[in-house]
Amino acid sequence: MAMVFNKKGLKRILGHLMSLGKKEVRYLIFLIVALTVLLLGKAFSMMEEDIGEQMVAMDRYDLSLKENSGNAPMDSMVSERERERLLFEIEERIVKYLFQIPDYTYMSSLETYFRYSPGLLDEIPSCTPLEKGDYRLSSAFGYRVHPISGKRKKHMGLDFAAPKDKQVYATASGTVVSIVRSKTGYGTHIIIRHRFGFRTLYGHLTKILVGKEQFVQQHELIGTVGSSGDSTGCHLHYEVSKNGEKIDPIPSLDLKRKIILELIER
Numbered sequence: 001m002a003m004v005f006n007k008k009g010l011k012r013i014l015g016h017l018m019s020l021g022k023k024e025v026r027y028l029i030f031l032i033v034a035l036t037v038l039l040l041g042k043a044f045s046m047m048e049e050d051i052g053e054q055m056v057a058m059d060r061y062d063l064s065l066k067e068n069s070g071n072a073p074m075d076s077m078v079s080e081r082e083r084e085r086l087l088f089e090i091e092e093r094i095v096k097y098l099f100q101i102p103d104y105t106y107m108s109s110l111e112t113y114f115r116y117s118p119g120l121l122d123e124i125p126s127c128t129p130l131e132k133g134d135y136r137l138s139s140a141f142g143y144r145v146h147p148i149s150g151k152r153k154k155h156m157g158l159d160f161a162a163p164k165d166k167q168v169y170a171t172a173s174g175t176v177v178s179i180v181r182s183k184t185g186y187g188t189h190i191i192i193r194h195r196f197g198f199r200t201l202y203g204h205l206t207k208i209l210v211g212k213e214q215f216v217q218q219h220e221l222i223g224t225v226g227s228s229g230d231s232t233g234c235h236l237h238y239e240v241s242k243n244g245e246k247i248d249p250i251p252s253l254d255l256k257r258k259i260i261l262e263l264i265e266r
């Protein structure tokens with residue numbers, strides 16, 4: 001687009017814009033917004049199969065949303081309604097996208113959008129399962145020598161070393177789908193099913209404070225830290241899975257906090 005305009009042309013267009021009335025400006029904004037939705041909508045339906053390409057389109061969406069929201073005059077009912085419609089359309093696509101993404105690496109392209117709809121973050125594991133100051137990250141996601149078997153094995157979650165009985169919180173709203181009390185493996189543990197294909201697991205607990213099939217809110221108290229099952233000391237083993245695959249939860253731990261802070265700073 002920028003290639004088409006030279007300095008002179010741009011000046012002329014700006015001149016035309018300056019001479020437009022309020023009503024005409026609103027109409028122009030309406031047209032730009034409608035065209036953007038139409039074009040990007042088309043781009044999206046074409047790229048549905050390819051997440052990589054979809055990310056590029058998502059960035060464009062973010063940009064257009066930002067630009068359009070900045071430009072829309074607040075006193076105009078038309079553009080306000082149009083803005084709402086645009087947000088709704090984008091939300092629909094984001095929801096679809098959230099179901100498809102395999103892990104958190106694709107989440108960064110959504111960060112701009114989350115600022116417009118932070119409520120979605122309540123449904124995505126996007127914070128720590130323990131309170132700040134209550135834990136120390138003692139084992140990362142990935143290959144390590146298992147502390148009990150001595151064998152090299154993939155560690156499918158994060159370990160938070162924490163004192164016994166420290167409170168454990170759900171990292172997103174969802175339904176408790178599994179409560180197990182075992183002397184081996186994860187020991188006493190909880191699995192919560194969230195929206196968009198996410199699940200979280202909280203292992204080696206002492207107490208479980210929720211029931212099966214119970215709906216819990218994000219940050220709701222669900223149990224307490226212990227050392228049940230195959231564990232060498234008090235810690236919480238925390239897993240996140242997406243569409244059946246266990247993924248690294250590290251990028252999720254400060255996801256919500258980061259976006260909320262950006263919102264406050266605005």
Ligand SMILES: [Zn+2]
Nearest residue numbers: 157158159237
């Ligand atoms: Zn672990």
